[in-house]
Amino acid sequence: MAAADDPTGPRAGADAHSRPLFDGSGFGDEDASAADAEALLVGLNNEQRTAVTTDGLPLAIHAGAGSGKTRVLTHRIAWRTLTGRDDPRRVLALTFTRKAASELRTRLRRLGMRDQVAAGTFHAVALAQLRTWWHETDQREPDLLDRKMGIIGPLIPRDKRSTAALDVVAEIEWAKARRIRPEAYAALAEEAGRTPPFPTPTVARIYADYEEAKDQRNLVDFDDLLGRCRHALATDKRFAAAQRWRFRHLYVDEFQDVNPLQFDLLAGWLDGRGDLCAVGDPDQAIYGWNGADADHLVRFATHFPGATVLELRQNYRSTPQVLRAATGVLLGRDPMVANRDRGPDPVLEGHADEHAEAKAIAGRARTVRGPNGRWRDQAVLVRTNAQTEPLVDAFRAAGIPIRTRAGSGLLDRSDVKVQLTQLGRTDQALSKLVGDLRATTTREPDNAPTGPIDGPEPKGDGGHDAGSGDTGRAAAFAELSRLADEYLALEPSGSGKAFVAWVKAQARSVADDPTDAVEVATFHAAKGLEWPTVHVAGLEQGFVPIAHAKGSDAQDEERRLLYVALTRAEDRLFCTWADQRTFGQRTANRRPSPWLADLQTAIAGLERPVGRSEGARRAREMADRTRRATLPDHPVVTALREFRSAAAKAANVPPYVVFSDATLGDLIDRWPTEAEGLLAVHGIGPTKADRHGVGILAVLAAHDRPEAADPPANDSPSMARTASKTPTTSTGDSPLHDRLRAWRTERARVADVPPYRVFNNTTLDALAEARPTDVDGLLAVPGIGHRKVEDFGAELLALLADG
Numbered sequence: 001m002a003a004a005d006d007p008t009g010p011r012a013g014a015d016a017h018s019r020p021l022f023d024g025s026g027f028g029d030e031d032a033s034a035a036d037a038e039a040l041l042v043g044l045n046n047e048q049r050t051a052v053t054t055d056g057l058p059l060a061i062h063a064g065a066g067s068g069k070t071r072v073l074t075h076r077i078a079w080r081t082l083t084g085r086d087d088p089r090r091v092l093a094l095t096f097t098r099k100a101a102s103e104l105r106t107r108l109r110r111l112g113m114r115d116q117v118a119a120g121t122f123h124a125v126a127l128a129q130l131r132t133w134w135h136e137t138d139q140r141e142p143d144l145l146d147r148k149m150g151i152i153g154p155l156i157p158r159d160k161r162s163t164a165a166l167d168v169v170a171e172i173e174w175a176k177a178r179r180i181r182p183e184a185y186a187a188l189a190e191e192a193g194r195t196p197p198f199p200t201p202t203v204a205r206i207y208a209d210y211e212e213a214k215d216q217r218n219l220v221d222f223d224d225l226l227g228r229c230r231h232a233l234a235t236d237k238r239f240a241a242a243q244r245w246r247f248r249h250l251y252v253d254e255f256q257d258v259n260p261l262q263f264d265l266l267a268g269w270l271d272g273r274g275d276l277c278a279v280g281d282p283d284q285a286i287y288g289w290n291g292a293d294a295d296h297l298v299r300f301a302t303h304f305p306g307a308t309v310l311e312l313r314q315n316y317r318s319t320p321q322v323l324r325a326a327t328g329v330l331l332g333r334d335p336m337v338a339n340r341d342r343g344p345d346p347v348l349e350g351h352a353d354e355h356a357e358a359k360a361i362a363g364r365a366r367t368v369r370g371p372n373g374r375w376r377d378q379a380v381l382v383r384t385n386a387q388t389e390p391l392v393d394a395f396r397a398a399g400i401p402i403r404t405r406a407g408s409g410l411l412d413r414s415d416v417k418v419q420l421t422q423l424g425r426t427d428q429a430l431s432k433l434v435g436d437l438r439a440t441t442t443r444e445p446d447n448a449p450t451g452p453i454d455g456p457e458p459k460g461d462g463g464h465d466a467g468s469g470d471t472g473r474a475a476a477f478a479e480l481s482r483l484a485d486e487y488l489a490l491e492p493s494g495s496g497k498a499f500v501a502w503v504k505a506q507a508r509s510v511a512d513d514p515t516d517a518v519e520v521a522t523f524h525a526a527k528g529l530e531w532p533t534v535h536v537a538g539l540e541q542g543f544v545p546i547a548h549a550k551g552s553d554a555q556d557e558e559r560r561l562l563y564v565a566l567t568r569a570e571d572r573l574f575c576t577w578a579d580q581r582t583f584g585q586r587t588a589n590r591r592p593s594p595w596l597a598d599l600q601t602a603i604a605g606l607e608r609p610v611g612r613s614e615g616a617r618r619a620r621e622m623a624d625r626t627r628r629a630t631l632p633d634h635p636v637v638t639a640l641r642e643f644r645s646a647a648a649k650a651a652n653v654p655p656y657v658v659f660s661d662a663t664l665g666d667l668i669d670r671w672p673t674e675a676e677g678l679l680a681v682h683g684i685g686p687t688k689a690d691r692h693g694v695g696i697l698a699v700l701a702a703h704d705r706p707e708a709a710d711p712p713a714n715d716s717p718s719m720a721r722t723a724s725k726t727p728t729t730s731t732g733d734s735p736l737h738d739r740l741r742a743w744r745t746e747r748a749r750v751a752d753v754p755p756y757r758v759f760n761n762t763t764l765d766a767l768a769e770a771r772p773t774d775v776d777g778l779l780a781v782p783g784i785g786h787r788k789v790e791d792f793g794a795e796l797l798a799l800l801a802d803g
Contacts, residue, residue: 037082040075040111044068047312052076055085056308058276060255060300064336065284065326065567066317066530073253073279074107077117080249088116092247094266095121096254098483100528104253118247122262123222124502126229128491131498133232133239144501145219148172148210155206155213164197170290171196172207176223177259177291182208193551226261233268244271255280255300259291274304283330286524286561288553317530319343321606322573326566328602329559329595346566346573346603348596353580353587354387354538358394361535364574365400365518368533371779375401378533379519381526381565383543388520391537401517416480424500433496434484523565534569536562539577544593562595575599579651600660636703640664643699647692658692659684667696671705676760736771736800740764743799747792758792759784771800 041049048068051061052075063069077093080086095101101119108117120128127144134141145151148169156165171194175185185207186200196203214220220228233240250269252258255278258266270276278297285294301307313336315323320338325346327335351357365378380391388404395402423433487499494502519531538544545558566573577592641655641664648655659667666681678689678696741764748755759767766781778789778796 037079040079040082044072044075045314047310047314048072048075051310051312052079054308054310058274058300058304058307059278060297060304060307060309061277061279061312062281062297062309063279063312064281064315065564066315066323067312067336068314068316069279069281069312070104070107070253072312073251073277074104074111076277077108077251078111078113081113086249088113090246090248091117091251092125092249092269093117093119093251094125094253095119096257097121097528098124100253122265123225124487126225126265127502128487128494129243130225130229130232131491131494133229133236136239137236140218142218142220145214145221148221151213151219152206152210155209160197167197168203168206171203172210173223174289174291175207176227177261179227179261179264182211193554195548195550223261226265230261230265230268233265233271240268240271244269244273248273248275250276252276252278253280255297256282256285256294257287257292258296259287260293261291263293263296274306276304283333283560284527284564286527286557286564288557313337314339316340317570318567319571321345321603322566322569322571324606325573325599325602326563328598329562329566331559331598343571345606346569346575346599348575348600348603350592351576351578354390354578354582355394357537357576357578358390359398361391361537361574361576362394362398362400365395365533365535366398368572375516375518377531378535379521379526379529379531379568380535380537381521381523381568382536382538383523383546383561385522387538387543391520395518395520401515402520403515403517404520416477419477419480420500420503423496426496428496430484430494430496430499431488431492434481434488523561526568527564530568530570532570533572533574534565535574535576536565537576539575539593539596540581540590541593542590544595559595566599604660634668634706636668636700636706637664639699639703640667640696643692643695647695659688667700668706671700672697673700676755679760734768736768737764739799739802740768743795759788767796767800773797773801 041052044052045068048071051059051072061069061072063072073093077086077088077091081088081091093101093104095104098121101121101124104119105117108119118125131141133139149165152169152172153161153165156168171185171189174194175182175189178188180188182204185204189196189200189203194200198206214224233243247269250266252266257280266276278300280294280297282294282298285292285297288294296303301309315336316339318326318338319340319342321343323338324335327333349360351360361380365375365380368378369375382388382391392402392404423430426433483503484499487494487502491498491502519526519529521529544562545555549555549558566575575596577596578590580587581590582588644655644658644664647658651658663681663684670677670681672678672681675689675693675697678684678693684693744755744758744764747758751758763781763784767784770777770781772778772781774797775789775793778784778793
């Protein structure tokens with residue numbers, strides 16, 4: 001896994017310096033110079049430089065995916081501090097996750113700002129301020145409820161709890177985010193098109209009973225923190241003045257995710273002042289279902305008259321191919337400007353069922369990694385958690401380490417629980433306890449408590465769980481120490497007990513895991529992350545878009561969610577779906593996502609020339625091939641299109657799922673005459689060859705080959721993989737060739753597959769010519785990857801040694 005670090009401009013920009021750009025000694029430092037401020041702007045493009053230096057306030061920055069959002073935000077804070085515009089002790093940066101706050105603080109420290117700037121989530125900042133208020137007004141401090149289910153569960157009929165409880169919790173959280181009281185819930189939920197598990201009056205009653213139960217027990221939940229802090233600001237002028245004096249310069253990250261309750265609290269902190277910088281991307285607004293309202297960003301100038309609104313349109317993360325394909329799912333949206341060299345086209349691929357899909361993804365992950373790659377450079381993304389099970393099983397079966405977003409949280413560790421329990425029993429100032437906490441970070445594991453506190457330790461993923469062993473323990477306690485530093489920045493006099501409550505108000509899963517493993521995550525969980533290779537699985541109707549997304553707003557949000565998933569890829573993007581999927585005991589036929597057509601159209605229209613001499617030459621060759629392959633007046637093209645339409649109708653899928661126009665053109669170019677030759681055609685793999693091969697070959701056999709269709713050139717390195725699979729009849733007649741063919745025939749018979757599914761003739765010829773003597777040599781042969789080495793390597797090496 002990799003956090004999206006917003007690389008921009010020259011990679012060796014100001015953010016990458018090994019030493020701070022300035023000493024950050026504080027507001028008004030007489031040694032701060034114009035040269036220091038100018039150094040902060042090195043490596044920024046014109047858009048970013050304007051966003052960092054503009055004096056226009058309030059300010060909204062629309063920062064597209066991979067545009068350098070966090071870099072611009074941190075450089076703006078540092079630049080305004082260095083130039084005397086902001087006092088760093090009066091800056092508050094608001095984020096939506098503790099991890100984002102930690103990253104922001106880390107980047108500011110790299111810029112020399114040390115620990116002066118306070119950064120935290122809305123909930124964490126609200127809790128810190130409320131603790132001050134409760135103490136100053138001699139109020140009894142309520143306990144923080146970190147699980148609503150303990151109260152809501154008993155309010156739901158027993159026979160419905162397992163299926164409806166979480167949905168009721170989600171409805172209550174949506175209502176509170178929208179500042180909707182129980183008595184108003186029924187009417188407003190129906191108006192919004194909500195689909196709760198019970199009639200809206202029933203949910204409203206459960207909601208009211210939940211609120212009453214909390215009051216009786218002196219409990220508050222996370223959402224209450226925001227509302228109560230806003231109430232304190234509105235009713236206690238002295239408290240409000242103190243908080244507004246302390247935090248005068250406000251910055252908000254991911255502003256498209258702000259909900260009305262958070263926006264109301266933000267207004268309370270501002271109190272009409274315009275010192276606000278909001279950064280976000282309307283195209284990544286994916287939390288409307290949970291109460292977020294991107295209107296706060298889209299109509300920023302309406303909410304804040306006189307505001308300045310800027311855009312960052314340069315993308316530095318993804319290749320042009322990934323970026324244009326992803327933008328294809330956002331109807332009518334112009335793509336961002338890609339600043340990377342071209343890469344491989346995204347691949348769309350269907351499979352028989354979810355198990356075949358998962359097995360294929362695992363095999364591809366192994367191939368992409370190669371002998372020297374890293375597993376953590378890849379991720380598999382799905383729409384729902386329920387889709388992860390076959391993927392986890394397939395990766396385990398293949399011996400590939402994986403990690404999922406669930407079960408690896410800091411607060412799930414028994415040793416961390418012991419430490420938090422000890423801290424939670426004392427009112428002593430945390431600042432006096434930090435030394436012991438840091439000592440625990442470096443203590444030998446054998447000296448740490450190992451017994452569970454409130455139940456067994458969650459089990460890992462079959463030996464591949466994240467953060468296991470000594471390394472995981474050290475990382476977890478280092479994370480806990482960093483949490484303490486961040487809390488003290490917000491509440492210097494806070495106690496150990498207060499710190500524990502604050503930690504619970506943060507994310508429940510905060511450990512940063514360095515394990516080398518493929519990440520399996522949902523689209524939502526992947527937001528803010530990036531990987532060189534991304535496999536997007538389960539692109540089927542019912543998942544993408546999700547079945548319960550009704551209405552244009554929900555559908556638009558589902559499109560944005562898919563866009564978020566696709567733009568996590570830096571270099572390679574693979575998109576898959578299954579024709580069948582099992583739900584419990586029922587197997588259902590599936591249809592590809594209707595949005596695959598938009599994705600396919602975007603891929604087919606990719607602009608390949610990139611302006612570099614060699615790259616442009618190769619791109620022109622590929623474009624020329626495409627033009628030559630487009631023969632709309634030739635009878636064979638018409639026949640192939642008729643075959644495609646009939647196959648699509650029979651399978652109840654769009655025609656492009658059978659094969660695209662680009663594949664049709666390659667069929668004409670290559671004119672295969674046997675099943676093995678089909679595998680050399682771009683867009684046809686073993687599955688499609690099995691399904692449609694006989695029909696395709698019959699169409700080709702019934703027509704004359706067009707004279708204009710020249711065979712594709714094989715001299716371009718960029719076409720090496722395709723060229724290596726060009727169908728040929730092996731010319732080898734040596735005894736080794738005969739033994740290899742006989743071995744392949746026997747292997748195919750045992751596996752009950754066609755011989756070309758073992759190895760094609762090109763691979764056999766390459767084996768006979770290269771005669772590798774070890775595994776590395778086998779892997780160098782075109783058509784042989786790690787899976788085939790595992791299956792056949794020992795036999796092949798023995799056979800070649802005898803040759």
